[in-house]
Amino acid sequence: MEDWSDCLDVAVQIARRAGQVVQSAVKQEKQVSSKSTPTDLVTEADHQVEELIISTLREKYPSHRFIGEESSAAGVKCELTDAPTWIIDPIDGTCNFVHSFPMVAVxxxxxxxxxxxxxxxxxxxxxxxxTARKGHGAFCNGVRLQVSxxxxxxxxxxxxxxxxxRDPATLDIFLGNMKKMLSAPTHGVRIIGSSTLALCHIASGAAEAYYQYGLHCWDIAAAAVIIREAGGCVIDTTGGPLDLMSRRVVAAGTREIADYVVKQLQPINYGRDDTD
Ligand code: IPD
Known part of the structure; x- marks a missing residue:
């Protein structure tokens, strides 16, 4: 039985290298365009970094498959099979990256x-x-993570x-969901502009719950392992098991808080990653 520890080591090396490319690209002028909607941004750097990550991994693991944000946007089928599959977001928080707002992740x-x-x-x-590997805990700079x-x-x-x-009907549901969270009452609601880093804050115990409609499998994949290995739960917005391709998620430190969030939410239909 493979334990995939070599894959974790390789992924760490590549993420650091990719992150350095993003760091230097932040200081340069950016070529910005949009994808599915005017607010769904992409830059040259997103493409370059995805190419760097996939080509390096493919050289190392020629039989593995890849799902990448920009390859999918370019029409490559987003399909999760039984084969070992890397699921990659080269720049999560592209809008932040464009503005040099310091919440950007690989x-x-x-x-x-x-x-x-x-x-x-x-x-x-x-x-x-x-970092996290199933059954072996989650870590932040090598220090073990624990959810709230x-x-x-x-x-x-x-x-x-x-x-x-951002159409009015979607925004009404989005704001209605947020109003329910604020009036629970909770201590507060935060939006940082990067799904993956927000999910890492659940893993580290800095926040209790995360919910979203409209994110993608590459926003959830790595973070789901990190949260679960830190003791948290990552589920569907209906309360059932996570469906990686469903473009929706609830994550929390405890099942009690996850269940509360699930009960409040009115759904927003974004379709699926594997059918769009
Ligand atoms: C997006 C960001 C954004 C979230 C979107 C994500 P991207 O990722 O995380 O905060 O609202 O759902 O897709 O496009 O910057 O990689």
Missing amino acids: SIGFAVRKELELGVIYHCFDGTLY KEKDVSKALILTEIGAK
Whole structure:
């Protein structure tokens, strides 16, 4: 039985290298364009970094498969099979990257037989490295991570992200969901502009719950392993098991808080990663 520890070591090296490329690209002029909506941004750097990550991994693991944000946007089928598959977001927080707002990450997840096995997330501005391998714990710069054990939602800090759709009907549901979270009452709601780093804050216990409609499998894959290995839960917005391709998630330190969040949410339909 493979333990994939070599894959974790390789992913860490590549995430650091990719993160350095992102760091230097932040200081340069950016070529910005949009993808699915005017607020779904992409830059030259997103493409370069994804190419760097995939070509390096492919050379090392020629039989493995790849799902990458920019390859998918370019029309490569986003399909999770039983084969060992790397799931990559080269620059998570592209809008932040465009503005030099310091919440930008490289995210590399890895699944085998559709099970998430490892995750690496590198914070490009401060060099923080989050890592986890299934069954072996989650770490931040080598220090073990532990989620918050808080069960009382009135003492919870909740994180979310907006997603790319900004039509009035979507915004009404988004704001309605946020109003429910604020009026629980919770301690507060935060939006930092990077799904992967927000999810890392759940893993580290800095916040109690995260929910979002409209994120992608490459935003969830690595973070899901990191949160689970830190003792938290990552589930579907209906309360059932996580469906990586469903473009929706609830993550929390405790099942009690996750269940509370699930009960409040009105769904936003973003379709699926594997059918769009
Ligand atoms: C996006 C960011 C954003 C979230 C989106 C993600 P990207 O990733 O994490 O905060 O709202 O759902 O797709 O496009 O910057 O890689």
